[in-house]
Amino acid sequence: xxxxxxxxxxxxxxxxxxxxxxxxxxxxxxxxxxxxxxxxxxxxxxxxxxxxxxxxxxxxxxxxxxxxxxxxxxxxxxxxxxxxxxxxxxxxxxxxxxxxxxxxxxxxxxxxxxxxxxxxxxxxxxxxxxxxxxxxxxxxxxxxxxxxxxxxxxxxxxxxxxxxxxxxxxxxxxxxxxxxxxxxxxxxxxxxxxxxxxxxxxxxxxxxxxxxxxxxxxxxxxxxxxxxxxxxxxxxxxxxxxxxxxxxxxxxxxxxxxxxxxxxxxxxxxxxxxxxxxxxxxxxxxxxxxxxxxxxxxxxxxxxxxxxxxxxxxxxxxxxxxxxxxxxxxxxxxxxxxxxxxxxxxxxxxxxxxxxxxxxxxxxx
Amino acid sequence: xxxxxxxxxxxxxxxxxxxxxxxxxxxxxxxxxxxxxxxxxxxxxxxxxxxxxxxxxxxxxxxxxxxxxxxx
Numbered sequence: 001x002x003x004x005x006x007x008x009x010x011x012x013x014x015x016x017x018x019x020x021x022x023x024x025x026x027x028x029x030x031x032x033x034x035x036x037x038x039x040x041x042x043x044x045x046x047x048x049x050x051x052x053x054x055x056x057x058x059x060x061x062x063x064x065x066x067x068x069x070x071x072x073x074x075x076x077x078x079x080x081x082x083x084x085x086x087x088x089x090x091x092x093x094x095x096x097x098x099x100x101x102x103x104x105x106x107x108x109x110x111x112x113x114x115x116x117x118x119x120x121x122x123x124x125x126x127x128x129x130x131x132x133x134x135x136x137x138x139x140x141x142x143x144x145x146x147x148x149x150x151x152x153x154x155x156x157x158x159x160x161x162x163x164x165x166x167x168x169x170x171x172x173x174x175x176x177x178x179x180x181x182x183x184x185x186x187x188x189x190x191x192x193x194x195x196x197x198x199x200x201x202x203x204x205x206x207x208x209x210x211x212x213x214x215x216x217x218x219x220x221x222x223x224x225x226x227x228x229x230x231x232x233x234x235x236x237x238x239x240x241x242x243x244x245x246x247x248x249x250x251x252x253x254x255x256x257x258x259x260x261x262x263x264x265x266x267x268x269x270x271x272x273x274x275x276x277x278x279x280x281x282x283x284x285x286x287x288x289x290x291x292x293x294x295x296x297x298x299x300x301x302x303x304x305x306x307x308x309x310x311x312x313x314x315x316x317x318x319x320x321x322x323x324x325x326x327x328x329x330x331x332x333x334x335x336x337x338x339x340x341x342x343x344x345x346x347x348x349x350x351x352x353x354x355x356x357x358x359x360x361x362x363x364x365x
Numbered sequence: 366x367x368x369x370x371x372x373x374x375x376x377x378x379x380x381x382x383x384x385x386x387x388x389x390x391x392x393x394x395x396x397x398x399x400x401x402x403x404x405x406x407x408x409x410x411x412x413x414x415x416x417x418x419x420x421x422x423x424x425x426x427x428x429x430x431x432x433x434x435x436x437x
Binding site for chain 2: 287288
C-alpha cells in the first residue's frame with residue numbers, strides 16, 4: 001500500500017460526455033464530494049443549467065492534516081486534469097478554474113503541468129479562504145472569506161454564473177469513472193493521510209479497508225488516541241474506530257495518531273486556540289464563541305472543574321450558527337474531547353504540553 | 366400572491382448581524398439572545414399567530430440582518 005496510482009497512458013484521449021451523461025456517471029458510480037462534506041456530485045450537477053457555468057476545482061487542501069490532494073496532483077496530474085476537462089466540457093463551462101493556496105508546492109505543480117486553457121487562481125493561503133463560498137467571494141469581490149450567502153454557488157456563483165465547485169479527488173473519480181476504471185464505492189481506491197509525531201504518510205488503500213489497517217500501513221506510533229477527519233475532526237479511541245471502514249467515515253480521510261505522552265484534551269485546548277485564531281472573524285459564534293470555548297478547554301486542562309459545565313452550556317449554542325462550518329467543526333472537536341473527560345480522563349500538569357496534533361494546528365494560517 | 370403564514374421562517378445573516386438585539390425584544394417567543402447578544406432563532410416555520418411579531422422583529426433590525434423567508 002503505497003501512494004501511487006496507476007497512471008493512464010490515454011492522455012489527451014477525447015472522453016467527451018454531455019451534461020446528462022456526466023450526471024449519470026456521478027449517479028451510477030455514487031461519486032461524492034471528497035473535500036470533507038461528502039455531498040453527492042450528481043446533485044450539484046443536476047442543479048446546474050445546460051451552459052454558461054463556471055467549474056472550479058478546489059486544490060487548496062488547507063487542512064494541515066491532509067496531503068491527499070497534493071499527492072493526486074503530484075502523482076497523477078493527467079487523471080485530475082482529465083476529470084476537470086470532462087466536467088468543463090459537459091457543462092459547457094465559460095471558465096474553468098483551478099483554485100490553489102498561493103505559494104504552495106501544489107501551485108508550483110499546477111503552473112508547470114496544467115493545460116493552458118485552465119485558469120490557475122492563487123488564493124491567499126488561509127484556512128478559511130478555501131471554503132467554497134470563500135473562493136467565489138474572492139473571485140467576485142477580492143475578499144478571501146466565506147460569504148455565507150443564502151444562494152448556493154450552483155445557483156449564482158462566480159460573476160453570478162452557476163458554479164460547480166469540487167475537490168481534486170472528486171474530479172479524479174470522475175475521470176476514472178469515464179474510463180471505466182472506477183470500482184464500486186467499497187472497492188474504490190482512496191488516499192488517506194496518517195500523521196505521527198515524526199512523520200506524515202499518504203496511504204493508498206481500498207475504501208473498505210479498516211482504519212486500523214491504514215494506521216498499520218503507515219507503521220506509525222502505537223498511540224491510543226486518533227484525531228480523525230481533519231483539524232476540526234473528532235477524537236476516537238483506537239479500539240473504537242479501528243474496525244470501521246475508512247470509506248464510511250465523515251470528514252477528510254486523515255488520521256493523526258497522538259503520541260503516548262500527549263493528552264487529547266490538552267491537545268484540544270491548544271488546537272481550539274489556533275482554530276479560533278484563524279477564523280474569518282465575521283460572525284458572533286467565531287468572534288466570541290471560539291475564544292470562550294478555547295479558554296474553557298484550557299481551564300479544564302488546568303483543573304478547573306467548573307469549565308466543564310461552561311463548555312456543556314456553550315457548545316450547543318455555538319454550533320451551526322456561523323456563515324460557514326468553521327465554528328461547528330470546532331464544537332465537534334471540543335465535544336469529542338468532553339466525551340473523553342466523561343470516560344473519567346482527568347488532566348495533570350503534563351497534559352498542558354504541545355503534541356503532534358497541536359503542532360499541526362499551529363501551522364494554520 | 367397569497368402564501369400561507371405558516372410557510373415562512375426567520376433567517377439570520379450571521380455576517381451582517383451586529384448583536385443589537387432588537388429582534389429578540391420584538392419577538393421573545395421565537396428569538397433568544399446568546400450570552401454575547403447574538404440571536405438564536407427557533408427552528409421551523411412560524412405559526413400563523415406569530416407571523417406579525419416575526420415581521421416586526423425583521424423590520425427592527427438596524428442592519429437588515431434578519432429576514433423572513435418562505436420555507437423551502
